[in-house]
Each structure stands twice: as C-alpha cells, then as structure tokens.
Amino acid sequence: MRVHTRHTPGFGVARVLLAPGEAVQAAAESLLASSFNVAETNQNRGRKGGPSVFTAPQEGGWVDLAPLGPGDVYPLELTGSTGWSVHREGVLARPSTVRVDQNWAPLQQLFGADSGFLEHYSGRGPLLLTAPGPVDSFDLGRGEIVTVRPDYLLAYPDTLQCRLRALDPSGPQSLRTGEGLVLDFAGPGTVLVQSRNRRVSQA
Numbered sequence: 148m149r150v151h152t153r154h155t156p157g158f159g160v161a162r163v164l165l166a167p168g169e170a171v172q173a174a175a176e177s178l179l180a181s182s183f184n185v186a187e188t189n190q191n192r193g194r195k196g197g198p199s200v201f202t203a204p205q206e207g208g209w210v211d212l213a214p215l216g217p218g219d220v221y222p223l224e225l226t227g228s229t230g231w232s233v234h235r236e237g238v239l240a241r242p243s244t245v246r247v248d249q250n251w252a253p254l255q256q257l258f259g260a261d262s263g264f265l266e267h268y269s270g271r272g273p274l275l276l277t278a279p280g281p282v283d284s285f286d287l288g289r290g291e292i293v294t295v296r297p298d299y300l301l302a303y304p305d306t307l308q309c310r311l312r313a314l315d316p317s318g319p320q321s322l323r324t325g326e327g328l329v330l331d332f333a334g335p336g337t338v339l340v341q342s343r344n345r346r347v348s349q350a
Contacts, residue, residue, distance in 0.1 A: 148242045150222040150273045156281035159220030160213045163240065163275070165203035173212050173240035173275075175199040182208035212240050218279040218343070223302060230269035232309075233302040236345060238266070239277040245270040257311050263322045264297055276301060280343025287334025295332065297325025298344045307336035 148171060149164040160179060163171050175189055175197060184204040189197055201210045214220065223231065225245055232254065241247075251267035258265075268274055276282070278301055285293050287307070303309065310331040313320050320327035324346070332338050 148244075148272055150275060152220050152222065155221075156219035158213075158217050159277070160211055161220045161222070161239065161275055162209055162211050163201075164209050165201075165207055167203060167205050167207045169207070169242070170200050170202040171210065171240050171242050172198050172200050173210075176215065177212045177239060179211040179213045181210040184208065185210055212275070214239060214277040216279060218277060219282050219341070221276040221278065221282045221301075221339070222273040223276050223339070224273050225268065225271055227269075227271035230267055230305045231274070231302050232265045232267050232305075233274070233276065234297075234300055234345070235264055235266045237276050237278060237301050237341075238268075238274065240275040241268070242272040244272040245274050253305075253309075257309065258322050264325045276339070278341035278343070279345055280341045283340050283342050285332075285338045285340065287332065287336055287338065289335045291334040293332050293338060295330050295338060295340060296344075297328055297330060298346050299340045299342075300325075300330060301339040301341050303332060303338045304336050306334075307338065308333040 151162045152159055154160050185208045186202045188200045245268055248267040248269055254265055254267055314327055318327050
C-alpha cells in the first residue's frame with residue numbers, strides 16, 4: 148500500500164494505491180472515488196459511520212479518501228518496531244498490516260477504566276491520519292519536555308514518556324474529550340500536533 152496526498156493542508160485528499168488483493172480500512176463516507184472493480188465490504192452492516200474495507204481486484208487499484216471536513220491528511224509510516232498513540236478522531240484509514248491495540252496497558256494506566264481520547268496502533272505500513280488544520284511537530288531531545296492540549300494532539304510514539312494531568316483539579320475534566328486536561332511529553336521522540344483546535348473546528 149502506497150499513499151499520495153494532494154490539496155494539503157487545507158482540503159487534503161489521499162490516493163491509496165493497492166496491490167492485487169490488497170485492502171484498506173476507512174469510514175465508508177470517506178470514499179471520494181475508486182478505480183473500477185474495487186470491492187467494498189461494510190463492517191457495520193450498512194449503518195452510517197461504520198468502517199468499510201476496500202479491496203483491490205486482481206489487477207490492483209486505488210481509492211481516493213477524504214475527511215468529512217477541511218484539513219490535512221498525513222501518512223504516518225509505521226515500521227513495526229515502534230507503536231503510536233493517536234487521537235481517536237485522527238485516523239482516516241489503515242491497512243490490514245496496522246492493528247488497533249485494544250486495552251493497551253500504558254493507555255489503561257493513563258486513563259484507568261475509562262475510554263480515553265487516544266488509541267494505540269502498531270504493525271507495519273502507512274497509517275493515514277487526518278487533522279482539521281495543518282500537521283505540525285515537536286522534535287524532543289532526551290529529557291526535553293513539552294506540554295500539549297488534547298484538542299491539538301494528533302499522535303506520539305512509544306519512545307516518549309507521557310503524563311496526563313488536570314489544568315485545574317477543581318475544574319471540569321473529561322477523559323473522553325480531554326477537557327480540562329493537558330499532556331506532558333518527555334523525549335526523545337516526535338509529538339505530532341494539529342494547528343487547529345479539534346473541538347472548535349467541529350462546532
């Protein structure tokens with residue numbers, strides 16, 4: 148699976164090139180167009196918002212995928228050696244070689260029994276991310292620390308140390324949305340952020 152992007156960072160579209168029989172998973176409504184004979188299998192029995200799997204025919208093919216709103220699309224190449232934690236609203240598509248790690252221990256430690264605003268991905272291949280604004284990054288050296296608001300966080304690798312804390316312990320907080328919280332990251336590693344607030348962009 149190879150990915151080429153266009154119209155970034157304002158109105159990104161990703162062309163996913165598929166080898167014969169290769170498949171990519173994405174939300175059904177993100178499909179803009181495809182080459183002829185690409186098969187679509189819906190994983191949620193046709194209900195709106197369910198993920199679909201797009202599979203190339205014998206001669207191979209392509210699909211064009213676009214986020215529902217304006218913003219960037221960003222292919223994050225997973226090498227198989229390091230996993231990434233990604234904002235749960237930040238994934239546009241993934242190949243079968245990249246998996247979602249349910250109940251990943253470090254995120255369980257971060258959020259407890261609650262379902263937090265992050266998901267963990269591992270494997271090998273391009274994980275296609277989407278953001279309401281251009282994707283930016285902080286490259287942290289060993290011991291270097293940066294604080295990021297959850298509404299701007301896109302993804303970070305397992306090499307980073309992460310701490311979640313309340314801005315105001317007496318104020319409202321939500322592990323699901325990140326309201327009232329911040330994340331402290333210590334290097335080495337790269338934190339991917341988006342240059343527009345996710346909740347404001349969706350309002």
